[in-house]
Amino acid sequence: MPEILERNIHSHSLLHASAPVHLPDRVEPKRLHTEEMVLNIGPQHPSTHGVLRLEVVLDGEVVVDVIPHIGYLHRCFEKHAENLTYPQVLPYVDRMDYIAAMSGEHGYVTAVERLLYIEVPEKVEYIRVLFAELQRIASHLIAIGTFGMDSGAFTPFLYCFRDRETILEMFEKTCGARFLYNYMWVGGLSHDLHPDVLPMCRDFLKKSRATHQEINDLLTFNHIFVERTAGIGVLDREVAINGGASGPMLRSCGVKWDIRKDDPYSIYDRFEWEVAIGSSDRGEPGDSFNRHWVRMQEWEQSLNIIEQILEQFPRQDATDVQSAIPKRLKPPEGEIYSRTETPRGELGYYIVSNGDVKPWRVKVRSPAFSNLSLLPLLSRGYLVADLIVILGSIDIVLGEVDR
Amino acid sequence: MTAIYQALYEFISRFFSPSIITLVVTTLVYAAIPLVFILVYGLVAILGEMKISAWLQDRLGPMRTGPKGILQPIADILKLLQKEDTTPRAADRPLYRLAPWVAFIGSYAAFAALPFSVAYIGARLNTGIFYILSMGSLVVVSILLAGWGSDNKYSMIGAMRSVAQIISYEIPVALAVITVVVIAGSMDLQTITDLQAGGINNWFLLGGPKHLEGFGGSTNFVLVPVMLVAFAIYFIGSLAETNRVPFDVPEAESELVAGYHTEYSGMKFALFFLSEYASMFAVGSVASILFLGGWQSPLGDTMNGPAMGFLWFILKGLSFVFAQIWIRWTLPRFRVDQVMRICWKVLIPFGLTAVAAASVIAVAIQ
Numbered sequence: 134m135p136e137i138l139e140r141n142i143h144s145h146s147l148l149h150a151s152a153p154v155h156l157p158d159r160v161e162p163k164r165l166h167t168e169e170m171v172l173n174i175g176p177q178h179p180s181t182h183g184v185l186r187l188e189v190v191l192d193g194e195v196v197v198d199v200i201p202h203i204g205y206l207h208r209c210f211e212k213h214a215e216n217l218t219y220p221q222v223l224p225y226v227d228r229m230d231y232i233a234a235m236s237g238e239h240g241y242v243t244a245v246e247r248l249l250y251i252e253v254p255e256k257v258e259y260i261r262v263l264f265a266e267l268q269r270i271a272s273h274l275i276a277i278g279t280f281g282m283d284s285g286a287f288t289p290f291l292y293c294f295r296d297r298e299t300i301l302e303m304f305e306k307t308c309g310a311r312f313l314y315n316y317m318w319v320g321g322l323s324h325d326l327h328p329d330v331l332p333m334c335r336d337f338l339k340k341s342r343a344t345h346q347e348i349n350d351l352l353t354f355n356h357i358f359v360e361r362t363a364g365i366g367v368l369d370r371e372v373a374i375n376g377g378a379s380g381p382m383l384r385s386c387g388v389k390w391d392i393r394k395d396d397p398y399s400i401y402d403r404f405e406w407e408v409a410i411g412s413s414d415r416g417e418p419g420d421s422f423n424r425h426w427v428r429m430q431e432w433e434q435s436l437n438i439i440e441q442i443l444e445q446f447p448r449q450d451a452t453d454v455q456s457a458i459p460k461r462l463k464p465p466e467g468e469i470y471s472r473t474e475t476p477r478g479e480l481g482y483y484i485v486s487n488g489d490v491k492p493w494r495v496k497v498r499s500p501a502f503s504n505l506s507l508l509p510l511l512s513r514g515y516l517v518a519d520l521i522v523i524l525g526s527i528d529i530v531l532g533e534v535d536r
Numbered sequence: 537m538t539a540i541y542q543a544l545y546e547f548i549s550r551f552f553s554p555s556i557i558t559l560v561v562t563t564l565v566y567a568a569i570p571l572v573f574i575l576v577y578g579l580v581a582i583l584g585e586m587k588i589s590a591w592l593q594d595r596l597g598p599m600r601t602g603p604k605g606i607l608q609p610i611a612d613i614l615k616l617l618q619k620e621d622t623t624p625r626a627a628d629r630p631l632y633r634l635a636p637w638v639a640f641i642g643s644y645a646a647f648a649a650l651p652f653s654v655a656y657i658g659a660r661l662n663t664g665i666f667y668i669l670s671m672g673s674l675v676v677v678s679i680l681l682a683g684w685g686s687d688n689k690y691s692m693i694g695a696m697r698s699v700a701q702i703i704s705y706e707i708p709v710a711l712a713v714i715t716v717v718v719i720a721g722s723m724d725l726q727t728i729t730d731l732q733a734g735g736i737n738n739w740f741l742l743g744g745p746k747h748l749e750g751f752g753g754s755t756n757f758v759l760v761p762v763m764l765v766a767f768a769i770y771f772i773g774s775l776a777e778t779n780r781v782p783f784d785v786p787e788a789e790s791e792l793v794a795g796y797h798t799e800y801s802g803m804k805f806a807l808f809f810l811s812e813y814a815s816m817f818a819v820g821s822v823a824s825i826l827f828l829g830g831w832q833s834p835l836g837d838t839m840n841g842p843a844m845g846f847l848w849f850i851l852k853g854l855s856f857v858f859a860q861i862w863i864r865w866t867l868p869r870f871r872v873d874q875v876m877r878i879c880w881k882v883l884i885p886f887g888l889t890a891v892a893a894a895s896v897i898a899v900a901i902q
Contacts, residue, residue: 172689179793194693194872285781285869291593351866357782358868517693518871521791 180521183531199509206535214495227313230533235268236475238317244471244482245319248464256450258400266435271300272476273428276528283525289352303330320458363416366511366523377503380478385411385423392474404441406434421526501533570647581813582609589865619802631685635678636807642674643814651726655842664725676702679796686799694795698786704879709773711887715766715894716826732829735836741827766890767827774819781864785872820856
């Protein structure tokens with residue numbers, strides 16, 4: 134008897150090879166029994182988006198339970214931060230949410246600036262919001278592309294990367310880095326905006342709107358894609374709020390909650406745009422399709438914000454972007470909780486200062502971690518294929534989950 | 537015996553004296569013709585897959601190996617040959633080793649009954665299409681062997697999905713084939729091709745032969761909707777048969793890593809790969825024989841003949857391969873229960889209707 138068979142039916146005494154069983158002349162056929170199987174998905178698996186391990190209990194192909202095991206990318210961010218000065222923490226912030234490093238930096242510098250009570254020049258704020266919104270598009274492009282890949286469509290992924298490339302080029306021209314920027318400094322920026330960036334942005338607006346339409350035609354409204362994602366992994370509105378979901382995950386349930394609108398920071402109050410929420414046009418609010426759909430709409434809204442930035446941008450302003458950077462960065466004793474809206478949701482920094490050049494404590498409230506914690510709840514009772522789709526729709530970044 | 541076989545026999549008889557040895561050698565050489573074709577076609581198809589996917593995705597594809605990267609498949613095969621051939625410790629060794637060969641034999645055997653040209657058909661069977669369908673099912677046996685033998689849960693799930701899939705798609709495919717067989721009155725692929733002589737107008741997709749007495753002649757156009765439905769069913773079913781997107785659930789990369797061939801490396805993996813590509817051509821050429829005239833020229837007597845017929849046959853088969861590649865890089869994947877729902881609730885009712893309609897029409901117009 135093959136080993137695997139022996140192991141799978143070990144509890145069946147008649148077939149257990151090691152137990153000497155006296156078989157009667159006529160064996161009454163016992164009912165074949167089934168049992169649950171534990172499938173280990175990850176940490177090395179094409180669809181775990183990094184090093185996440187999912188311990189999945191399966192009944193056939195039906196997911197009975199999912200236990201996410203995290204920590205494979207844990208780098209002790211919070212402990213490191215205690216031993217570094219405020220500006221030195223910034224490169225570590227980049228490496229948390231590495232898909233949207235600009236957004237993470239924006240959150241961190243906003244928190245420290247609030248702790249220090251510094252005002253930054255208007256031009257700096259415009260550049261920051263411009264880059265944060267470009268980064269949001271770049272991050273959503275990855276989310277949309279990989280989500281398509283999780284559902285089996287490979288080509289939209291590369292169309293998304295083509296657009297993302299233009300964004301990274303703008304970042305590269307300005308600060309030299311394509312991925313981990315260390316660009317937004319407390320009180321200013323590391324470099325002034327490169328003169329090519331604004332014309333490039335104008336081109337990008339046109340190109341990106343065309344790509345948006347293309348992705349909609351190819352993926353979002355594809356019948357197979359809608360069949361695969363609509364009504365899969367439905368997140369209840371109450372559960373989403375109580376479970377600490379944020380970002381597209383929360384908005385897809387129909388909750389109009391965006392920190393850029395509801396607790397404005399930087400200069401977000403100067404722009405006209407809509408908070409995208411899930412609808413029941415296709416699927417139902419809170420399902421995988423709507424999480425994708427909210428990202429598609431946010432892509433469009435970010436383009437609208439960028440368009441307004443291009444109109445309002447103080448081109449004549451010759452302020453040095455480093456003029457407001459404090460010479461000696463030593464916040465007064467106190468604490469601050471500051472939150473910003475990153476592509477994945479509410480990124481909060483709780484910083485405690487004891488009046489030293491190093492923070493006493495930096496606690497991060499990471500949106501991907503809270504969103505991932507809802508995965509077991511969402512995927513019970515669905516098939517393995519749905520589990521992968523649900524995981525893809527949550528859009529996690531393991532660097533931020535593990536920190 | 538075809539002319540090619542005769543020529544081969546006479547050539548080989550110069551080297552071997554007893555006629556029985558000549559017969560055996562000739563048969564082996566004759567049987568190896570499809571094998572050579574599969575190997576050459578495999579190289580072309582692998583390059584095609586890489587280049588077509590690249591063009592669809594705004595990329596260049598391989599560009600470094602040879603001019604415009606055309607030697608890339610050879611480099612890939614050399615790489616596969618050098619790779620360590622691993623076997624999991626807990627694998628069921630005989631089954632694990634047997635599986636890739638069963639897969640390849642299944643695909644290769646199907647080529648025996650394909651009429652490449654008026655002059656070449658491996659074995660002219662009076663149940664040709666039936667034989668090809670059953671050889672196609674052999675591939676699923678190998679998938680089950682691979683899934684079970686690998687002792688890997690991903691492989692096992694992939695194999696189980698594959699078996700569920702074969703039960704679902706074989707019936708609509710068979711129904712689509714029966715629709716043509718009812719009209720043609722034969723399961724012999726060479727006869728079916730012969731009937732469609734005289735250009736595109738006589739192809740079964742457009743209602744079948746209109747020049748033959750006893751086939752209804754010009755009234756055959758009433759068959760067009762039936763044949764279109766049968767063709768659509770066959771094409772969708774053939775995508776499922778070759779495990780291609782959107783029905784690639786047995787090897788769904790994002791879910792099951794590589795499905796049933798997760799544990800295979802080196803030449804064993806290459807055999808699975810080659811078998812998949814060979815099946816792609818086989819189902820495509822069956823579609824072209826049943827609906828698009830096989831080796832018949834679309835222009836009637838112009839550009840027809842044994843050699844041109846071979847070219848037409850290859851061209852039609854490759855256009856189906858192209859369509860499969862095109863679809864693969866465009867569409868997302870169905871879920872396993874959706875595949876079954878489509879097969880049982882959509883394709884089978886339509887297939888039964890097509891068979892019934894074709895039968896009624898066949899009786900009425902003859």
